[in-house]
Amino acid sequence: MDQAVTGSQDELMARIDAKRDDLISLTQALIRIPTLNPPGDCYREICEFLDTRLKEHGFETELVRATGTPGDSDRYPRWNIVARREGAGAGDCVHFNSHTDVVEIGRGWTRDPFGGEIDGDLIYGRGACDMKGGLATSIIAAEAFIEVYPDFQGAIEISGTADEESGGYGGVAYLAEQGFFSPQRVQHVIIPEPLHKDRICLGHRGGWWAEIETFGEIAHGCMPFLGDCAVRHMGAVLERFETDLYPAMAARRTDMPVIPEGARQSTMNINSIHGGQPEQADDYTGLPSHCVPDSCRIVIDRRYLAEENHAQVSGEVEALLKDLAENRSNFRFAMRELNHVAPSMTDRTAPVVTTVGKSVQAVLGKAPDLVASPGTYDQKHIDRIGKLKNCIAYGPGILELAHKPDEYIGVQDMLDSAKVMAHTLAQLLLPREAPRT
Ligand SMILES: [Zn+2]
Secondary structure, three states, X not given: OOHHHHHOHHHHHHHHHHOHHHHHHHHHHHHOOOOEOOOOOOHHHHHHHHHHHHHXXXXXXXXXXXXXXXXXXXXXXXXXXXXXXXXXXXXXXXXXXXXXXXXXXXOOOOOOOXXXXXXXXXXXXXOHHHHHHHHHHHHHHHHHHHHHOXXXXXXXXXXXXXXXXXXXXXXXHHHHHOOXXXXXXXXXXXXXXXXOOOEEEEEEOEXXXXXXXXXXXXXXXXXXXXXXXXXHHHHHHHHHHHHHHHHHHHOOEOOOOEOXXXXXXXXXXEEEEEEOOOOOOOXXXXXXXXXXXXXXXXXXXXXXXXXXXXHHHHHHHHHHHHHHHHHOOOOOEEEEEEEEEOOEEOOOOOHHHHXXXXXXXXXXXXXXXXXXXXXXXXXXXXXXXXXXXXXXXXXXXXXXXXXXXXXXXXXXXXXXXXXXHHHHHHHHHOOOOOOOO
């Protein structure tokens, strides 16, 4: 441990404890801004709130609208904020990136989803854990660090970005395209997603989404032999998934430390299936007409491993369909890619991983678990567009609560995580003495 870190480490930790009330009210204030996505509401409002807060603590801020990205309109503009606090001299820049959007409320709440209610140690609300609690935690950590070490070296950045819950194109992807995440500007990125205070998330699996359609021929339902049933053709596709694709995917294991364990293999969800007549509204009282369906569609959601690649993943589904076209009479299909996200996996020996790891050990007295996420988050854009490989997710909160009713964040977890983040800043941004042997 560096002398500089241990020297006033106690003061830094005490400073964070002293900010407990500030942390609670900041988290509540963020939850009370209903940044629902879709449609992408209140992005400007939350950016202005963060702008005021961070300027008071010596940050220079930029509000950036991701004009022309999906969903951006004058009614629902995609606003982002990037705040930067320069230190007293040259050094690395540590960037904390949090998304400001939250998913729909859903049913089953017993608390006000935008009330920011506190009960004991827990603060409730949509986005409490995913991830306004993490955003508040990183702000408190940075402010405490700056107060104790005003002469630190390098820079601290905090961003609040739009649209993570819908792919991040109006948020981190846009900012990365504008150069905000280039390795020349930023050296270390921490995304305070709710992975838990003692876990470091190295990255995530990839995803490939596609629509498959099978075709038939319409005819009277009483003489189906005069037509060709597209739903039966889709049945053949699903059967081949069961006999060929699912067993092949289940046999592929990854070195990525994905949690939960079940996601340490390739997986595929079938999101939807529809064939034949359009479904009618619930209050429709008519009876179906009698037709052989000439079209059936499914949407698949294939999650893949760092050991696989995009061409292989789409290729094996296409090969299966082509095989059916050769061997099943009248089988015709179309396949259309809907979206693709490459996997991202930061090296276990990357500086941000080892540094946060040391801070978890110092603050919590245990080695961190290194994990990877089953689903994607904004690291993909920082990696692929920004070309910045030194990036992790680390933050307070319980991942399983994300997107659930009565979502909450624990105050003590946030304080502990803030200490880890501040300790990390001390390791990365304080002048180092000659390493002791
Ligand atoms: Zn999130």
